[in-house]
Amino acid sequence: MRSSLRKATVFLLRNPVASALSSVKRTTWRVAVAGLVALPAGQAAADPGFSRFVADFWPTARAAGVSAQTYNSVFAGMEPDTDTLRLMDRQSEFVKPIWEYLDSAVSESRVEKGRELLQQYGPVLRQIEARFGVDREAVLAIWGMETNYGGFMGRHNVIQALATLAYAAPRRKSFWERELVTALNIVQAGHVRFQDMEGSWAGAMGHTQFMPSSWKAYAADYDGDGRRDIWTSIPDALASTASYLKKHGWQTGKTWGYEVQLPSGFDYHLADGEKTKTLSEWTRYGVQRMNGRDFPRPSDNAILVLPAGANGPAFLMLRNFYVIKRYNNATAYALAVGHLADRIIGGGPLAGDWSRQHLPLTRSETKELQALLNRRGFQVGAADGKVGPATRRGIRAFQVSRGLVPDGYASAVLLAKLKMDG
Template sequence: MRKIASLNTNPGLTRRQALAMTLGAGASLMLPGVALGNVQSFVSGIWPEAHSRGVSRTVFEQAFSGFSPSARIMELTQRQPEVTNTTGQYLGNAVSSARISTGRAMRGEWGQTLANVQQRYGVQPEIVLAIWGMETNYGSYMGGNNVIHALATLTHGRYRYDFFKNELLTALQILQAGHVSAPNMVGSWAGAMGHTQFMPSSFQSYAVDYNGNGRRDIWNSIPDALASAANYLRAHRWRNGETWGYEVQLSSNFDYARAWDAGKQSLSAWHAMGARRTGGREFPRPSDQASIFMPSGSQGPIFLMLHNFDVIKRYNNSNNYALAVGHLADRILGVGPFERAFPANETALTRDQRRQLQSALNARGFNVGEADGIIGSRTRQGIIAFQRSAGITPDGHASSALLSRLR
């Protein structure tokens, strides 16, 4: 998508946005020990490739005016914090009452535009609104960084050099095409831009000129931004009129071990295993393929995720993000909270704590292999075996409560 896969999400705003908020106006801060000549040489080295892509000297010089690499951006690439929030904590921040309320207000304000966008691109209004809400809190914060300078900093610092150099050159092409001026091309420290936070390469592929003024302006035109998000989802095979997934309840003898390894199977197959839609409702299309998501094991809400859930993940490859978008969309529509609450006292395990859990399982004879902090199928099998021996529901969930019990 328009995001960088390695820059994953944090509660509320995405991690990329949250880190950008710490950056503020720091894009002009000179890196220690970087000589002016070094910077000039770098900029001069970018020019031939920019020129070969049709960028004029005037646009190029305007874009790089006042550029000096940002030490704070480069520091952020080295100290991205480990995400240590549970899914429940993530959703508590991301799908807040304020964000739901604002989403409903925006649905009223932009209702006609959203209806037309759905007719043209085949994506429901509430999903587009939820992505807008998740990405920039409905445009209230779009990053505040000069995108050219941020991307140039990352390229100059040789951080994922090929990727960010291409994004930089693509951003210059966007300026050349006149979609936005250099001072107004604002975004995150990693270069995600506008209301819906597209990387430049995704802008080139999916941004649209919805209002027909000759510019694809995802910074200043809300209709362009919303239509661009919908076009992105359509391009990744969004199914109009279908939902993202269902909350389910499981039978008392549900086979969690089998479920973890089942991958995708039909809703009717999940039903046969003991997964029932909450509220006594039926699955409208039992042949739809779904995968199970058990973020808190047997102790919290459990979901069967459909095709559109995977499409949302193309926007941001995170189960928590996709669940938040789907749930926020439902709440904007007036659907209530999940029928089952997330555990109130659960805390997420750090990588070191996951290693401790694996070491404890190994010490008790439940061989899970190397204690690497990665909860894979072998570790889940060990957890399930331990839970069965201890008379605990064998759900395979690596929780803080389980770690405490193993210690």
């Protein structure tokens, strides 16, 4: 019976006449496909809804050029990824302080491994740098950050994870469906075997964790074998990362930024994360490199960033820092990549100290902070738990009114002050 059903269903998938079936026949076809792609031999479907999703998604995949053969072979016996189901609903209240993040991300072991790989892949990295104009240490640092140099690329099959999200995620359904179609086409084109398509629970793939759409737009075939294999070919993965950075505006031979020292009496309103000035202009405000040296290119534009407020290190961030943020739009991530790149080529640890009692706020604590600011007359808008420009302006206004350093940083110390404020 199962053999007959499989043959009949494959025929329907391949036969163009299937698109003209009556509504009754279409219903039968959906049931047949569900039986094909979701039932392991001798077992009942663990999630009938997922089976229906797979059946109903076939016309979308077919319209995007996915063959019945690829679709059948990929989805036969597939069930939802239980780990993806668990993680997509997790709303962690814990916020890792940036100093803890950096301690882990730029560990001595990761630095040493990066230096070893700089030697091991020296010829490949030199060619990639020459081809794409992206500094080799930056490419290595992203590899180190994303998967610990291939040590952990995720334990999920990307198509299974994306199918689970397209089926069950309450938000961004169309996004997950587009990523799923692209992943299916990657397998069909022979760039990677379905079983080798490793990635994260959210579908980020390979050594340097590309989403399928990013792979489609930016992945590179370093060795010219016709495949852009970011899963098993390290040169392809590194070249793809360089391609991504270059196409987002990487400036060859320039750094990501500088750790700097601020003068006494500095106007912290200039450190809003938005004001752009040349390095020579920042110098006139008394901002200096920690090592006392001059900036090599005074005409470069930079933004002053205080990741942990006035009680932590300060940085002048250049264009390449914001290119790194296109890879992962988090200040902590981009700072870690830049710092790891510097360490790999011989740079030392950060010079500034983090004031570790100034802990960042959880989302619920941020809502409480915003509500208190609004109550005190420092209007920041809706208490949504997100620290945006309006919240930072409100924090600064409160800090000025109380004689505090107006750095606009939302911390546990600031929340405690607001709670005590009459």
